[in-house]
Amino acid sequence: MQEPMPAQSGKLTAEEKLHLLVDFGARISSELHLDKLLDIIAQQITHMLDVGRCTIYLKDEDTNELWSKIAQGKGLEHTEIRLPLNSAGFIALVARTGQTINLPNAYEDPRFSMDVDIVTAFRTHATIAVPLKNNSGDVLGVFQASNKSDGTPFDKNDEGLLRLLAALASGSIEIAKLYEEVHVAQLETIYRLAVTAEYRDQHDTRQHLKNISIISYLLALALGMSKSEAELIKNASPLHDIGKVALADNILLKPGKLTPEEFEVMKSHTIYGGRILEGAHSKVLQMAYKMSLFHHEKWNGSGYPKGLKGEEIPLEARIVTVADVFDALCVSRVYKKAWKTEEALAYINEQAGQAFDPNIVEAFLKVYPSVKRLYSVSSPHPTQQPSSATNQTKLS
Ligand SMILES: [Fe+2]
Ligand SMILES: [Fe+2]
Numbered sequence: 001m002q003e004p005m006p007a008q009s010g011k012l013t014a015e016e017k018l019h020l021l022v023d024f025g026a027r028i029s030s031e032l033h034l035d036k037l038l039d040i041i042a043q044q045i046t047h048m049l050d051v052g053r054c055t056i057y058l059k060d061e062d063t064n065e066l067w068s069k070i071a072q073g074k075g076l077e078h079t080e081i082r083l084p085l086n087s088a089g090f091i092a093l094v095a096r097t098g099q100t101i102n103l104p105n106a107y108e109d110p111r112f113s114m115d116v117d118i119v120t121a122f123r124t125h126a127t128i129a130v131p132l133k134n135n136s137g138d139v140l141g142v143f144q145a146s147n148k149s150d151g152t153p154f155d156k157n158d159e160g161l162l163r164l165l166a167a168l169a170s171g172s173i174e175i176a177k178l179y180e181e182v183h184v185a186q187l188e189t190i191y192r193l194a195v196t197a198e199y200r201d202q203h204d205t206r207q208h209l210k211n212i213s214i215i216s217y218l219l220a221l222a223l224g225m226s227k228s229e230a231e232l233i234k235n236a237s238p239l240h241d242i243g244k245v246a247l248a249d250n251i252l253l254k255p256g257k258l259t260p261e262e263f264e265v266m267k268s269h270t271i272y273g274g275r276i277l278e279g280a281h282s283k284v285l286q287m288a289y290k291m292s293l294f295h296h297e298k299w300n301g302s303g304y305p306k307g308l309k310g311e312e313i314p315l316e317a318r319i320v321t322v323a324d325v326f327d328a329l330c331v332s333r334v335y336k337k338a339w340k341t342e343e344a345l346a347y348i349n350e351q352a353g354q355a356f357d358p359n360i361v362e363a364f365l366k367v368y369p370s371v372k373r374l375y376s377v378s379s380p381h382p383t384q385q386p387s388s389a390t391n392q393t394k395l396s
Helices: 014-029 034-049 090-097 115-120 156-199 205-222 227-239 242-246 260-267 269-277 283-294 315-330 341-350 358-376
Strands: 051-060 065-071 078-084 101-103 127-133 139-148 390-394
Touching (some): 014 034, 014 156, 034 051, 034 156, 051 078, 078 090, 078 115, 090 101, 090 127, 090 139, 127 156, 139 156, 156 205, 205 315, 205 358, 227 283, 227 315, 242 283, 260 269, 269 283, 283 315, 315 358, 341 358
Parallel strands (some): 078 390
Antiparallel strands (some): 051 065, 065 078, 101 127, 127 139
16 A cells, blocks of 8 residues: 655645655556556645546547546545547547647536536536557546646646656556556466366356355455455465366266265365466465365365365365355255255354364354355356445446
8 A cells, every 4th residue: 555645735846846756756666556556646646736636547448438436535435437438528538639638617618528527426627637648659548637726727837747747657557557457367367277177077167166266255354364365365266176177077077976986086186286286486376276285175184185184274275165165065966956055054164173174164154144145146147356346437
């Protein structure tokens, strides 16, 4: 989290501005997360221009829209605004033409659209918008600042400062967008890989993977882990059964009960999973390695492949084990009916200290109301994000 800006106290001197710009350059160049980066930039613009609102719009090439998250009041809730690039308002005009537009009195100018003000309950007086361009001159988005605290319109100095901030920020925004794309591509690849393994023996595979990733995420948070650790657990958990890709069809697809010999072979999916993921460099795959190798270990030491006991079993594996068993009980298979969530909960509770870590069972009891909701959602694909403070508003 970035340092909060000092409170605004009157006009900044040239020296103070220079100092802020140098500091700004350093902060944005080390921030790879787009949301946090946009937050830093918006705070800087608000502070340096001493304005009531700063909005950063970015171009969404896929939908041909400009989008922005606008903070609502002092809370953390954000409204996502989407403007079609071909819309009539002056923000879309700045994006299309690459020219700055300065409106001393917004409501008297026909180029100003009140749509965003209506949605966000804000009254724009004076406003200015500058294009955000990359090194090749392509427009990436628009910076908008509104309502100077002294009530005056924006002058040439303000315009120059906003353009300078846009020029400083464009490189970092481009890098953060690329970083986000690579991150999304990595997660998507992991998820598709997991689906491949699960597809071999189940029909409702995606649902199973989504359910266990959400339950694992909730458990990690309830156990006091940070949001980023919980995210890693959520993203790694779908790979727990990746070792199944190495099992022969006659065992994996056998409709009846496995013989003791066949069950021994089935158990080896943990070893294969470990081999597939061993030595990975990324944190998420390192975590998936532990999950795939140890997700059938039991707290009392009676599990496999190694018969580890208690805390010898890595925590991430202990978490995914509870999520995996709960979901397996709650869905129907060719050989069994789906259990009611209460019945599965009773089983999880009963196995505390036997199959499962008692602390994780305790955490499961805490998150159970959310888990139950997950199973009562009629949609076959509940969202992977259990909570979000973002509303989306599409404006024309
Ligand atoms: Fe498994
Ligand atoms: Fe599973």
